[in-house]
Structure formats: C-alpha cells, structure tokens
Amino acid sequence: MTSIAPVMRLRETVDHFLSQFRGQRILLYPNPGNAGDCLILTGTVAALDRAGVQYSVIPRQADVTGATVLVGGGGNLVPLYRDISDALERFLPRAARIVILPHTIRGHSRLLRRFNERVVVLCREAESLKYVRRINPHVETALGHDMAFHIDAEHLLARTDLTVRAMPIIEASLATAGLSLDSMRAMPRVRFMRTDIESTGTCSAGHMDLSATLGGVSCVASAEITTFTLLKIVSTARHIETDRLHVAIAAALCGVPCDLHDNSYGKNGAVFAASLSSFANVRLVESSRPANAWDRLTPDERRLSLRRDLRPKRIVKRIGFWARRLEGMVSNSMSSRH
Structure with missing residues (x-):
C-alpha cells in the first residue's frame, strides 16, 4: 500500500469543510456514472462518517426545500454530460445551501452565473477553480482534492x-x-x-x-x-x-x-x-500528439476567442501571420524538392 502521508494531506481541505456539518443531517446527491464514481461515493461516505455528519442519499427528484445538499464530486459538470447540471437546476431554487464536492468544471457558464451566496463550489484542480472564479467571481470556491482519496484502501x-x-x-x-x-x-x-x-x-x-x-x-x-x-x-x-x-x-x-x-x-x-x-x-505520460488548444477551450472561451479574432486589427494581424506561415511552407516544400 502507498504511504498515508500524501493521502492525509489531500484530505485536509474537505475534512475541515465537512466538520461544520457535524451533528446535522444533510442530503447527499451522488454523481451517477461508472466504477470511478463508485470510488468517489465510497470516499464521500468515509469522509462524512469521519466528520460525524449524518446524511441521507437522495435521487434528483427529491424535495430539498430548506435543506443543505451535498452534490457528489467527479467530472460530470462539463459539456459532455448533464446529470449534475440538471440536478443543480432543480436544487437551486429550493435548497437552503448547496455544496458541490470536488469537481472538474468546464462550460455550463449560464448555470455557474446563477450561483449565489447559498452555493459553495469545491474544485479538484486549479484549471476548474480558475474557470469558476472567472465566470462567477462572487461564488464561494476552494480547491479540494478528489473524494476517492478519502478511501482507506x-x-x-x-x-x-x-x-x-x-x-x-x-x-x-x-x-x-x-x-x-x-x-x-x-x-x-x-x-x-x-x-x-x-x-x-x-x-x-x-x-x-x-x-x-x-x-x-x-x-x-x-x-x-x-x-x-x-x-x-x-x-x-x-x-x-x-x-x-x-x-x-x-x-x-x-x-x-x-x-x-x-x-x-x-x-x-x-x-x-x-x-x-x-x-x-x-x-x-506526455501525449504523442500535440494538444489541440481549441479542443480544450470551453464554449464561452471559444466564443470570446472568436469575438477577439473578428476585430479588424486582429483580422489584419492574423492574415499576416498565416501569410508568413504559407510562405514558409512553400519555401520548405521547394527546398525539399531540391
């Protein structure tokens, strides 16, 4: 088994955060998905038990009026999936408080902008944290590592x-x-x-x-x-x-x-x-194929990039850039023939 030292360090933020709910009864909406999400749920339950927090697991259709809802961590709050975003759409008007456990977050900007002082977002990596803070600088955020690290393997x-x-x-x-x-x-x-x-x-x-x-x-x-x-x-x-x-x-x-x-x-x-x-x-492992920066942009970032690219000065600059690239490609091609 691995050394316990790095695991304990990765648990600290979430353990401290959950301690405020000790003795309370909260609602837990797990992230649906594959076996990896089972690790997340098992780790979440272990963290809640250590913190002395009582919980009830709920389906998306549950009545959360006036309750504190923990939304399971994972990688579901990205454009590829809608399970967590649909649940949040339902919970937002009714819950007294919502805590999104450590998540990877991309896209869903309209939903993020609706988050208010009743919502806390824990991000499991720096890129997500930066993105959420840019989209909604007023929502409470923090870096918290993946909930699977709370498992005692x-x-x-x-x-x-x-x-x-x-x-x-x-x-x-x-x-x-x-x-x-x-x-x-x-x-x-x-x-x-x-x-x-x-x-x-x-x-x-x-x-x-x-x-x-x-x-x-x-x-x-x-x-x-x-x-x-x-x-x-x-x-x-x-x-x-x-x-x-x-x-x-x-x-x-x-x-x-x-x-x-x-x-x-x-x-x-x-x-x-x-x-x-x-x-x-x-x-x-570093990818053998260079990363495609455009593929990694969120829809909002793509729209912003396109708006920048459509400015007159930007267009002239881009034309010059591609003209130089084309000239270089032609030159290299001619050289290779000789």
Whole structure:
C-alpha cells in the first residue's frame, strides 16, 4: 500500500469543510456514472462518517426545500454530460445551501452565473477553480482534492464480507477480457484504457475498460462492493497503464506503479498536477500528439476567442501571420524538392 502521508494531506481541505456539518443531517446527491464514481461515493461516505455528519442519499427528484445538499464530486459538470447540471437546476431554487464536492468544471457558464451566496463550489484542480472564479467571481470556491482519496484502501481490501461478495464479480468481469487475477499477476503491464467519448483515440487498445465494465452508482452498498472490486483488480497488477482517472487514483492508493495518459479535455493532466503528482508510483505520460488548444477551450472561451479574432486589427494581424506561415511552407516544400 502507498504511504498515508500524501493521502492525509489531500484530505485536509474537505475534512475541515465537512466538520461544520457535524451533528446535522444533510442530503447527499451522488454523481451517477461508472466504477470511478463508485470510488468517489465510497470516499464521500468515509469522509462524512469521519466528520460525524449524518446524511441521507437522495435521487434528483427529491424535495430539498430548506435543506443543505451535498452534490457528489467527479467530472460530470462539463459539456459532455448533464446529470449534475440538471440536478443543480432543480436544487437551486429550493435548497437552503448547496455544496458541490470536488469537481472538474468546464462550460455550463449560464448555470455557474446563477450561483449565489447559498452555493459553495469545491474544485479538484486549479484549471476548474480558475474557470469558476472567472465566470462567477462572487461564488464561494476552494480547491479540494478528489473524494476517492478519502478511501482507506488497505482497510477496505481486508474486509472478508466484501471479499466473499466481490470475488464472483471480479472473476466474471475479468473473464470478459480473457483475464484473471492469476494471469494479471504474471503480466508485466496491464492496460485499462477507456472506450468512451473521453478517449483521445491516440492510445493503442487496452486489455479492458475497467471502469465501464464494473458498472456504476446505484446505492452506497453496491458502490462499496464495486470500489472493492476495482481496488482488488488494480492491486493485483504489477504495473498499470490507463487513461481512466480513478484507475490511476486506485493505483496511487494501492501503491501500484501506474502510467496515466490524459483524457480528451485535459482532466487527467489537471488532476495529476493537483493531486496525483504527490505519489511516486504514478506518472503522467506526455501525449504523442500535440494538444489541440481549441479542443480544450470551453464554449464561452471559444466564443470570446472568436469575438477577439473578428476585430479588424486582429483580422489584419492574423492574415499576416498565416501569410508568413504559407510562405514558409512553400519555401520548405521547394527546398525539399531540391
């Protein structure tokens, strides 16, 4: 297992923040999603229990009138997804207070501008924090690391009740990819690569998409079993390569060497810089393809960029720039022919 020192440091901000709710009963809306979101929910419950906070898990349709609502952390508040933004649209007019647990945030600018003094936004990396503060400088914000870091992996993996319930799931899940725990132990490297819209498409195929295969959030109890399953599989590997953020976080918690590739919009790289760089066993793999700056811009940033580019002086400057580029390309082409 990994050293507890970096984990404790990464928990500090959220632990301190949650302590204000000790003895209160709050409502928790988990982030729906894949097995990585199960790690987030399991870590959230562990943090609430340590802080002495009572909670009730709610669906999006719940009545939150006059209540304090914790919205689960993760990477859902980006243009690719709407689960968390739709929930916030529903909660905002009714809740007495809303706390968004550590999240990666891109886009959704109209929603962010509606946040007022009743909303607190915890961002899990600096890029999100900077973005939220730019869109709405009046909302309360802070940097808080991913909630999966609140999991005590060693304690969880030692539980015999979870072992009994999870082993059939582990065997069946690995078998779909022609793997087993024994075969993984013999492999020098296991590749758990994503197959969804966040894939960059630049990495070769993996052995399996672990986070997608193991399923998503349904309740606290099932999330705990899925968390055990993912941690057990990851802890068995000798070396992992992945572009799944929570596979890398699981590797960090279990002390397994891990090479992490970025995802399509830079989330993994941002969280690595904020958190995972604290772990000696995890490294960020630089992309073989230069990052496309335009792809990483939010819709608001793209519109702002276009407005700047359409100013007369800007247009003249850009024409000059591309004229010089074209001249250089023609010159290089002519030189190569000779």
